[in-house]
Amino acid sequence: MVGLGQRMARLVRAPAQWVSAPAFVVCILAVLPAMPAGSDPIDTRVISVGGAITEVVFALGAQDRLIAVDSTSQYPREAQDLPDVGYMRQLAAEPILALAPSLVLVEEDAGPPEVLDQLRAANVDLVVVADDPSPQGVLAKIEAVASALGLEAQGREIAARLQTEFARLEDAIAPAATRPRVLFLLSIGDGAPLAAGVGTSAAGIIALAGGENAIDGFEGYKPLTPEAAATAAPDVLLVTTRTLEALGGPQAVLARPEVAATKAGRDGRLVALDGLLLLGFGPRTPEAIRALAGALHPGLVLPQGSE
Secondary structure (H helix, E strand, O other): OOOHHHHHHHHHHOOOOOOOHHHHHHHHHHHOOOOOOOOOHHHOOEEEEOHHHHHHHHHOOOHHHEEEEOOOOOOOHHHHHOOEOOOOOOOOHHHHHHOOOOEEEEEOOOOOHHHHHHHHHOOOOEEEEOOOOOHHHHHHHHHHHHHHOOOHHHHHHHHHHHHHHHHHHHHHHOOOOOOOEEEEEEOOOOOOOEEEOEOOHHHHHHHHOOOEEOOOOOEOEEEOOHHHHHHHOOOEEEEEHHHHHHOOOHHHHHOOOOOOOOHHHHHOOEEEEOHHHHHOOOOOHHHHHHHHHHHHOOOOOOOOOOO
């Protein structure tokens, strides 16, 4: 008899003209084994979509429930050893359903929406977790994931510890004499880098670290022109380590026409941090605040993390 894994593999390999997405869902449901009576599906097969969500799952000690993650789930290192269902904003239903998850946790901007609808139609327990770039958003994210996993007590414990860290950091950063203007740049291709405007995770972490986002004339991310960079008048440039590598290293970034004429470019003030740490707004956000605040305010004494 052909095994379940072989049957599912054949479905995954079937040409698109043979199996449409809705038909695939029906076929997958037809070959999946029934859940044993009395079992708890939330405790068995979990897929996490969103790097910060995956970090929360590990922080809760529930990593043994994970059967797959998305490509943004790069921390901790063990998450990279799990099967990858793709980029969180370009998901497909088929690879997810082929893993027979009992719970899929996704950040609210994951998608596309029609794929999430396909998962719901297949009776997958889908939990969408809000992504608010603020300390309150971090706490809410942890509590939402903990609740979905049935680990409310552990979630409250982590949230309480982080709340204390956020408060201590806020008190330590408040006396800073200046609020440097920080321009966050993100490279996503061969064109001009994108600048972070209002309402972005970059703007959120800059404010928490005692800086001022240099772009306040638009929301989201837009290509940076030399004129816009001059108007922004940044004191500091902030990039992810991946962007720094993509743009050719520190000297190449500082020499770009959008940057060279700014105060930050002339002074060579460039800060590079890991993207998930900086923008993820997960359990490591206090660490991100400390790292960025230390770069923006070198003389500031910052509290270390609590255990």
